[in-house]
Amino acid sequence: MDPERIFELEAREEAVEVGGRQVRLLTYGGSFPGPLLALREGERVRIRFRNGLDEPTNLHLHGIPLPPEVDAPHRVLQPGESADYAFRLQPGSAGTYWYHPHLHGQVARQLGAGLAGALVVRGPVDETVLAGIPEQTLLLHDLALGADGTPLPPGGIDWLHGQEGDLVLVNGAVEPALHLPATLSRIRLVNAATARYFHLDLPGAELFLVGQDGGILEAPVAVERLLLAPGERADVLVRADAGAALVLRGLPYARGGKKAAAEALPLARIEVGNLQGLPLPARLREVELLEASTAHRTRRITWGGAMRPLRFFVNGRAFDPHRVDVHARLGTTEIWEIRNPMHLDHPFHLHTHAFQILDRDGVPEPFRAWRDVVNVRPGEVVRILVPFREHPGLTMFHCHIVEHEDRGMMAHLEVLEG
Ligand code: C2O
Numbered sequence: 087m088d089p090e091r092i093f094e095l096e097a098r099e100e101a102v103e104v105g106g107r108q109v110r111l112l113t114y115g116g117s118f119p120g121p122l123l124a125l126r127e128g129e130r131v132r133i134r135f136r137n138g139l140d141e142p143t144n145l146h147l148h149g150i151p152l153p154p155e156v157d158a159p160h161r162v163l164q165p166g167e168s169a170d171y172a173f174r175l176q177p178g179s180a181g182t183y184w185y186h187p188h189l190h191g192q193v194a195r196q197l198g199a200g201l202a203g204a205l206v207v208r209g210p211v212d213e214t215v216l217a218g219i220p221e222q223t224l225l226l227h228d229l230a231l232g233a234d235g236t237p238l239p240p241g242g243i244d245w246l247h248g249q250e251g252d253l254v255l256v257n258g259a260v261e262p263a264l265h266l267p268a269t270l271s272r273i274r275l276v277n278a279a280t281a282r283y284f285h286l287d288l289p290g291a292e293l294f295l296v297g298q299d300g301g302i303l304e305a306p307v308a309v310e311r312l313l314l315a316p317g318e319r320a321d322v323l324v325r326a327d328a329g330a331a332l333v334l335r336g337l338p339y340a341r342g343g344k345k346a347a348a349e350a351l352p353l354a355r356i357e358v359g360n361l362q363g364l365p366l367p368a369r370l371r372e373v374e375l376l377e378a379s380t381a382h383r384t385r386r387i388t389w390g391g392a393m394r395p396l397r398f399f400v401n402g403r404a405f406d407p408h409r410v411d412v413h414a415r416l417g418t419t420e421i422w423e424i425r426n427p428m429h430l431d432h433p434f435h436l437h438t439h440a441f442q443i444l445d446r447d448g449v450p451e452p453f454r455a456w457r458d459v460v461n462v463r464p465g466e467v468v469r470i471l472v473p474f475r476e477h478p479g480l481t482m483f484h485c486h487i488v489e490h491e492d493r494g495m496m497a498h499l500e501v502l503e504g
């Protein structure tokens with residue numbers, strides 16, 4: 087067999103500098119964000135994870151199509167315990183991913199305290215049509231810090247809206263100065279915040295979306311701005327003049343129940359170098375189109391919640407680790423109709439099985455992409471197509487405002503064989 091790529095990753099508390107302050111965060115490998123893991127399609131990978139915290143945690147490789155027994159989101163690793171995450175990256179998995187804890191009830195606090203890192207999978211498309219384009223990965227996060235420099239756990243109203251920290255960070259830095267060497271460069275964006283939406287623009291540059299979540303698109307799509315809900319990723323080509331000085335901004339976004347910020351927030355300064363960029367590729371790859379007519383059934387997933395005590399529901403029930411909520415059959419494709427009757431936005435996320443968005447409130451999705459997160463706005467109905475082609479077993483789906491996930495907005499899916 088081909089050799090394994092081995093990575094060691096330890097969760098531990100560490101003093102790090104953020105925005106000119108000494109803070110104590112929960113980190114992967116002592117840094118915030120954790121190390122960028124660069125992988126390749128087809129490769130065998132083993133991540134040796136150790137819990138060096140003084141509390142239980144686990145590791146989730148968000149978006150990677152892993153068999154449930156490898157993903158193991160129910161695993162509880164006590165302080166000092168280790169676990170290996172060993173898998174092979176499937177063909178077609180080139181894309182942008184990330185990793186974070188998944189211990190039910192503790193995700194918001196642990197992710198909010200710094201446990202997040204990006205993971206990039208490269209494949210043939212990166213060595214052909216996108217070869218030679220310089221790239222950077224930008225992990226977006228925010229921190230709510232107490233006066234003593236430790237992260238504030240979510241409390242009170244945070245459980246309703248999700249906690250937004252006042253320190254908004256790009257790769258752990260406040261408004262960093264970034265350098266894009268060429269007039270055509272690539273940035274991979276990861277929204278690793280617990281609840282903050284990033285509505286991005288980059289005035290003075292042209293943006294072309296080339297990938298979303300774990301999938302490269304068929305062809306670049308020109309966009310003016312990008313909305314990244316928690317958990318979502320975007321892979322973008324940036325075209326600008328040599329020497330341009332740009333500002334990546336977070337624009338106001340009125341997510342349900344919360345007032346939008348009054349003005350745009352500068353997130354990073356970007357200076358474009360003098361290297362003549364390559365031409366924009368016309369095509370990227372073939373992306374299979376899933377047809378609604380091939381679906382075996384339609385299933386309704388409805389977000390919900392209740393106050394006093396505050397809980398969030400999927401189809402009227404809060405998460406129960408001992409209950410299987412949905413059964414599906416391996417080898418079938420389903421339409422999931424995700425309905426959000428609430429006044430809050432809720433980003434839907436499914437483990438293990440990538441999906442395509444069919445339509446939003448009846449409006450067909452304009453291009454094909456393989457996704458693992460889709461935001462569902464207040465009152466909206468989003469329909470997705472999910473093929474269950476491999477990886478039978480017990481997996482989960484949830485809202486990726488992780489405060490909501492911790493408070494019950496999660497459910498089990500079991501994919502049965504035969
Ligand atoms: Cu990013 Cu179930 O999580």
Ligand code: CU
Pocket residue numbers: 146147148149435436437
């Ligand atoms: Cu996930």
Ligand code: CU
Pocket residue numbers: 431432433485486487490491495
């Ligand atoms: Cu939610």
